[in-house]
Amino acid sequence: MESTSLVVLGAGKLGRVFVRQLGESVDFHRRHHRAEYRIVAWADSTAAFVNSKGLAFEALSAISARKEAGASFAEQGGDRSSSAPGAEDxxxxxxFELLGEIGELAKGGPPPLVIDLTSSARTGAVLEGALARGFSAVTANKLPVAGAQKLFDSLTSTPRFRYEATVASAVPVIETCLGLLRNGDRVDAFTGALSGTIGHLMTGLEDGKPFSKLVTTAMQRGYTERDPRADLGGEDVARKALILARTLGRKLEFADVALEPLVPTNLSLLDVEDFIAALPGLDANFAQRVAQARAAGKALRYAAAMDEGGVAVGPVAVPKGGALGSLRGRDNLLAISSKYYPDLPLVLQGSGDGIEAAASAVQGDLIELILFETYRRG
Ligand SMILES: NC(=O)c1ccc[n+]([C@@H]2O[C@H](COP(=O)([O-])OP(=O)(O)OC[C@H]3O[C@@H](n4cnc5c(N)ncnc54)[C@H](OP(=O)(O)O)[C@@H]3O)[C@@H](O)[C@H]2O)c1
Incomplete structure (x- = not known):
């Protein structure tokens, strides 16, 4: 069994867990899938470690520990060479240079595989370049698949590209949507809760807690970004809804998603401290909306929805007994209505925001692609 060369871009929270998981799973995948892989390059934004024979997992673990402690790859002696030193990008x-280098080294063997675990808006071109060279590619980074429709179409025009971890982590929403299309099904609508952080807030509101207290507690527990507006603005959920809609065949851009943020946009200009100080001013309104929903037998949720009218993301009162209305806590949920699921929707639910789960979804994509190439090469 030939070993597939892996190029891992990104050494943040997800990248480090992913590399550790891959090391732990070497024997498992050899036994269960007859799949062999080795990491030949691992890059952060400052430098890359490269070894065409494969970087030892013990060495990767040490690099990872130093990175977690604050030492960039450049500071650890990684290769900084670039034909564009000092360039913004x-x-x-x-x-791009890594692709050329690894492509040469892997000639004659299975096609290398590039894994985008960055939060960069610019890796779309790198992924396109990798696919054009005959490599396979996986992304957990939403930005390439939620970028221009043209880029999405280009990336997904080959089965050598996968992106399961971009929506709902390891809950297999992308694979399920693709599976429905393979079944000849036609998906007319979906509704979902696609943010564990916002789900936690909505459940807390339902339990009568003030919005401001819920947000500050979520911040302290590390559930939100340092600036919680990155979560409360809803863009992340909108990107996920866009990716799902495109996966189901809709053609649309990010601007076509009707997005209503959880907090008013006029608070977006404040600095973080002033924003936090302004939050108690929203408590009464949220309490009133929750009470109104309850009086109508409904629950307030922050939903992503697609129907014949398009894709919308925002707060909405939903029937309390339905899939979305009975959801609690940080779970993600996707309820799909289709030609073959006309009355009761097909529902997928699970923890959508754990780094371990997200890394495992990337691992799943990677093994699927290695197996695909193995069968293809005979
Ligand atoms: N965390 C999760 O649970 C989760 C779940 C699903 C999907 N995701 C997605 O996965 C991605 C990574 O998440 P994260 O939490 O690990 O983010 P993060 O902590 O911000 O890490 C991003 C990493 O990407 C590196 N990077 C940026 N541009 C690069 C480039 N051009 N080449 C190589 N490396 C580059 C950064 O380098 P420096 O360290 O040098 O800055 C950093 O190591 C994001 O797009 C996120 O939305 C995350």
Whole structure:
């Protein structure tokens, strides 16, 4: 069994867990899937570690520990070479060069596989470049698949590209949507809760807790970004809804998603401290909306929805007994109505926001692609 060369871009929270998981799973995948892989390059935004024979997992673990402690790959002695030193996008230039280098080294063997675990808006071109060279590619980074429709179409025009972890982590929503299309099904609508952080807030509101207290507690527990507006603005959920809609065949851009943020947009200009100080001013309104929903037998949710009218993301009162209305806590949920699921929707539910789960979804994509290439090559 030939070993597939992996190029991992990104060494943040997800990248480090992913590399650790891959090391732990080497024997498992050899036994269960007859799949062999080795990491030949691992890059952060400053430099890359490269070894065509494969970087030892013990060495990767040490690099990862130092990275977690604050030492960039450049500071750890990684290769900084780039034909565009000092360029604004030196990291992307380096990634392109890695493709050329690894492509040469892997000639004659299985096609290398590039894994985008960055939060960069610029890796879409790198992924396109990798696919054009005959590599396979996986992304957990939503930005390439939630970028221009043209880029999405280009990336997904080959079965050598997968992106399961971009929506709901390891809950297999992308694979399920693709599976429904393979079944000859026609998906007319979906509704879902696609943010564990916002789900936690909505459940707390239902339990009568003030919005401001819920947000500050979520911040302290590390559930939100340092600036919680990154979560409360709803863009992340809108990107996920866009990715799902496109996966189901809709053609639309991010601007076509009707997005209502959870907090008013006029608070977006404040700095973080002033924003937090302004939150108690929203408590009464949220309490009133929750009470109104309850009086109508409904529950307030922050939903992503697609129907014949388009894709919308925002707060909405939903029937309390339905899939979305009975959801609690940080779980993600997707309820799909289709030609073959006309009355009761097909419902997928599970924890959608754990780094371990997200890394495992990337691992699943990677093994699927290795197996695909193995069968293809005979
Ligand atoms: N965390 C999760 O649970 C989760 C779940 C699903 C999907 N995701 C997605 O997965 C991605 C990574 O998440 P994260 O939490 O690990 O983010 P993160 O902590 O911000 O890490 C991003 C990493 O990407 C690196 N990077 C940026 N541009 C690069 C480039 N051009 N080439 C190589 N490396 C580059 C950064 O380098 P520096 O360290 O040098 O800055 C950093 O190591 C994001 O797109 C996120 O939305 C995350």
């Amino acid at each position: 030196e990291a992307t230039a380096r990634a």
